[in-house]
Amino acid sequence: MNKADLIKSKIFTSSQIVQRVAQWRVHEKNIAFTNGVFDILHPGHIYSLSQAAKEADYLIVGVNADASVKRLKGEDRPVNNQEARALILASLIIVDAIVIFEEDTPLELIKTILPDVLVKGGDYTLDQIAGATEVITNGGRVVINPTLEGISTTTIISKRSLLDNQAKKS
Numbered sequence: 001m002n003k004a005d006l007i008k009s010k011i012f013t014s015s016q017i018v019q020r021v022a023q024w025r026v027h028e029k030n031i032a033f034t035n036g037v038f039d040i041l042h043p044g045h046i047y048s049l050s051q052a053a054k055e056a057d058y059l060i061v062g063v064n065a066d067a068s069v070k071r072l073k074g075e076d077r078p079v080n081n082q083e084a085r086a087l088i089l090a091s092l093i094i095v096d097a098i099v100i101f102e103e104d105t106p107l108e109l110i111k112t113i114l115p116d117v118l119v120k121g122g123d124y125t126l127d128q129i130a131g132a133t134e135v136i137t138n139g140g141r142v143v144i145n146p147t148l149e150g151i152s153t154t155t156i157i158s159k160r161s162l163l164d165n166q167a168k169k170s
Contacts, residue, residue, distance in 0.1 A: 007087065007091045010096065010097055010098055011087070011100075012097055013099070017097060017099045017112075017113060018112060021060075024057070024058055029056075029057035029058055030055075030057045030116040030117065031059075031060060031116050031117070032052050032055040032056035032059045032115055032116065033059075033060045033106075033113060033117070033119065033131075034119040034120065034121070035061065035063070035064070035101075035109075037064045037069050037073065037085075038063055038089055039069065039078045039079050041089070048121035048145060049089075049094055050094055051145040055119055055143055056117050058096040059094060059096050060098075060113065061095050061097070061099075062099050062110075063085055063089065063099070064101065065082050067102065068101070068103060069082075105131075107131050107134075110135065115135060116140045117142075117143055118132060118141075119142075119145060120145070121145045124144055126142060126144075129142060
């Protein structure tokens, strides 16, 4: 398998990831899970994913499907479709598996995978994190990592819109 084929092999359906998780568990590997939109990949995403990858042997990333992003972020989002976002994330060495989920939260996916570590970035509290109760009840743990200040896809889009508007007025 060449490197390009390896990238696509890291993108799983919900049923496929269950099989992969079972394989990893046979080898007594720990699994971390994180999720997000990952619309325009930026240093904040890389930092967050790097922190999540440190928590276990394997990192699974749940990616919101396009319809979910529209419901959460508005009709102008996502900028990149779900296949493009999954492909970009799968190309990262720190990411072992990608699963696209249709719901607004990854709760059902988390309940299916039951990772050893559930990782979120940001200023969440434990009770705000989808799947936290299920992971803890199953003997896992939840990690909340800080995010990089001032770096977000929304900020990038806002700056771009501001620059475009200024250019139109010139």
